[in-house]
Amino acid sequence: MSYIEIRNIFKIFGPTPDTGLSLARGGVNKDEILARTGNTVGLHDVSLSIEQGETFVVMGLSGSGKSTLIRHLNRLIDPTAGQVTFGGEDILAMDIPTLNAFRRKRLGMVFQRFGLLPHRNVIDNVAYGLEIQGVDRSTRQEAAAKWISRVGLAGYESKFPDQLSGGMQQRVGLARALATDPEVLLMDEAFSALDPLIRSDMQDELMKLQEELHKTIVFITHDLDEALKIGDRIAILKDGKLVQVGRPEEIILHPADAYVEAFTRDVNRGRVIRARSIMRPIEDGLPAHDPNYIVDENERLEDIIAKSLSTESPIGVKDTTNGIVGLIERHRIVEIITPTSP
Template identity: 50%
Template sequence: MSKIEIRNVYKIFGPQPQRWLDAVRASSQGEEGAPGQTGTPLSKKELLARSGHTLGLRDISLSIEAGSIYVIMGLSGSGKSTLIRHFNRLIEPSAGCIEVDGVDVTSLGRGELERFRQNKMSMVFQRFGLFPHRTVLDNAGYGLKVRGVARAERRERAMHWLRQVGLAGFEHQYPHQLSGGMQQRVGLARALATDAEILLMDEAFSALDPLIRREMQDQLLQLQAQLNKTIVFITHDLDEALRLGNRIAILKDGELIQEGTPEDILLSPANDYVQSFLQDVNRSKVLNAAHACRVPALTLTMRTRPAHAVERLAAAGLDYAAVLDGKRLAGVLDRPQAERALREGVRDISRHLGDMASVPASAGLDEVLARLLRSTEPLAVTGEDDEFLGLMSRSKVVELVAPVIDGEAGPAQAGAAGQPEQQAAAADAALP
């Protein structure tokens, strides 16, 4: 279910944004330089040159699911921070609709908007936004104070969230006595203390050192597993986006370039701009076994008769096949085992199975790659309750992680890197 719906949002900064709104939709220059309503939309650069106005956002539409972490990313000037500030109307849109739980935020009056900001959304800023003259405890409880919550209750709730973010014992310190990471934890505790359903996090971790940043990402994921908030997270770092986001939107010059799951972005970049973000991404840490799984040409069941198993293996030209017990993986049957079962005259193949190694579909390709390098045996991919999903394709693993191995764009352009891919493909040819 959608928590936030953004539809056709435009933002133009300048003294007369409405006059130039049609120009960024579709324009043709009139005799006196005024925009018309047909033709090619003005670019951000053209709009600035003609009017002195700045294009912040152009026709942005997004749907953000409840309980998800939705990442909006792009380089400086892409419009990502401008967009997130539209959600609680810290910035007013020039056009478009913003709905939260079905309520059009742009229609709220001043009092309604104030209550909406206090109760529905909390914000965590890049530079912490702490009051230097207030203690950690008072900073964490500030949002509750604004709401008029009694002192004893807000201190209790603030202390609870300080414990949750690992700051118990620091409640009487002042911000300048804390490290950057600890200050950001105070900001996170303050946002959580209000119990708002939506967290807006604008470059919240970008000012932190890499190790502290990783710790904060871990902290956020742990808290999200418990709280199931709707989180809108702004970043310019694709590694961070891929690690945190259920879905990712990439902006450039105020326009939406691509939107999708991390896998969508990684496997099917929309253009060169998106591809440039992906150059240094370690795919093996983002993609998982499900991405390199293929349905085998043949599977058998526990009740398959030996004669039928021998016949089917021979017809398919295979040396072995996965054997299922219902939907679950029971083991593997190779030709010698099938022929032995036939000679023994048993009713089915259930007592002649060998073990087949497996990995869960969620296992990262870095883990899978290590398993494949240690053994040439078949590797099954399983889902919930050990449901058999398919077999690991060695050639697909090489294809997906090749940019990590050779540092190039991929196996199609890899030159020498094509050799391991060919070897993997040959190994896959023998698989069922």
Template identity: 50%
Template sequence: MSNASPTEPLIQIKDLFKVFGKKPTSVMPMVRDGLSKDDILAKTGHTVGLKAINLDIHQGEIFVIMGLSGSGKSTLIRHFNRLIDPTEGQILVEGIDVMRLNTKELEQFRRNKMAMVFQRFGLMPHRSVLENVAYGLSVQGVDKASRNAKAAQWLETVGLAGYEEQYPSQLSGGQQQRVGLARALCTDAEILLMDEAFSALDPLIRSEMQDQLIELQKELHKTIIFITHDLDEALRIGDRIAILKDGNLVQVGEPVDILLNPADDYVEAFVKDVNRPRALTVETVMKPPAYRLTADTIGEALKQMKRIPANYAYYVTDEGFQGVVCQEALEDAVKTDKEALMEDFKVEELTPISQDALLESIIPATMESDFPLPVVDSDGDLQGELSRAHLADVLSDFYTDDDDSTDEEKLNSTKEDK
């Protein structure tokens, strides 16, 4: 039974510190006084692993924790299921303080609430693929027929039906990682901890595993805490990203926040080489659609048009976006018949773009259009607009400043390359 209210985060990390050494509590005053990690190591022989970490993680999100080697990300993920105990701080899961669980309660918590997927797969070589996937259920005491049936279902889900009787050594690295993922999912744990789960894989297999995780998550809505040192991976799969440096939490935000508003020089250096057109979607950078015409007659439409600062507007009906209308054309039409219906008026066709499209895919259309492009959702409803100038502004940092060409010229050159 959950002790957390529906609005509370599923996991809360509060003022968490971890110091490694023989007498960590004796070092805490130095840590709190702000002495550097290197100074504390030199003076005391203790290593500061984590410093004043505060995090809220919400149900059903993929929360990525990233940083370079030694940043504390793997130390942090091991606190969630108390493989490591903090020097100070609280770990709350559904409002329950994990630090207060006794040995038996902690065992149950690890078996039923959280499952872990490791970098090196962590499979048992002497057990078949089916037995590996079913292992968590056997620990939970589930009977053999039930656990094998469930394990077989999860193997099918991750694309490994037919491999049940194989052994890990007979599988490729990508297949082994799929077995590891199926094993974690098979326990029905609400929270998945994934520590560099795909980093040992070849780039192509890694990309496939990322796609599979994203697709699975659409159905499963698990809470996934994913550790990586790879920003491209973090941006691709994360709903939110936390960046660690030397045990400190530097920034937490959605991928677009991290990319467009880095908190400091460290994060800026991280995001500098990210391919923004390939990482950002239209939805993350579009502007609200300011100018809509919804009138039934040409005369009413012109009145609406005159109330807006632009000389164009999007014509929208109950069926969704219909096209773009210029003030000049309406003024001409009104001279003939101001009571004429807008549905008979010849609107200028403009192909809308999907809010889910990557910026890379819409650069040509944006550059060729005289108007900002309308952005629609999956139902065809108008959600926003994307102009050439705004796109140039968003992507300007991505293009080098070695020459004197304008942002639009750089974007045009991208378009011509395609």
């Protein structure tokens, strides 16, 4: 069993959720349910397994159900039907005190609009979660200072939120979420309000932290480039339904349907696709291969293209033990960079 299990969740908003639920189960679509009953289908039979330590991205267009899904993980909303478990524990069965303790100790949240307390300085904002947990002042100030420095804000401890740029405020938001050492970070469009360059910095920062921390991160975005960059796996929602779940390369190389294909069409494939997922595997190694034309299995397609331009021979792909495990021929590269519609 995975760390977070979401099982057959339906969420129907509106006056008669049970009626909406039976129609949804009967295969009636979202628009028709709304027209006939005034109920909105938020999520339709969504099941997902999220592993401990992975960065799991949920993406989809506006209204596809992303926020509704993440709100089921902290139980800000209860499903109309279905189950949610964390480490085997049914969070829908928790009473209020247990649920509050679960949220405080095991979850960290980072919001799109930062959600900082305006009258508290940076260190007191970051220490807030620990304060709620009843941790004494000197311990929490020490922990907060450590996290402030980890997110690159040492020296800003006594500034107030309105004295910081948006990117800096979101670093405070991230430090605050991490200060309680949660198992899971929930991030709903956390970087979407930031300027592109700052946003890219924050993505890098998060990935760098994650390399050391191995938190379970559920990250929501409507930006495919962001999803492909930071996600170990990506789930794509459409009209409340799960359309596809997979690694970034799987999503790009094997889109589940025309909707995903349309999403992925303009992606910079060279940056996302790695050697191992496009190579033709070979069993027995190679007798001899020009060392100039060998790439690591994690090499990006853009770098492989650069190498392949100066040779007619296939590019060899080596694994961590330096054995040649596959070949990439020129025609394969052409095929990958010029996709045809399914």
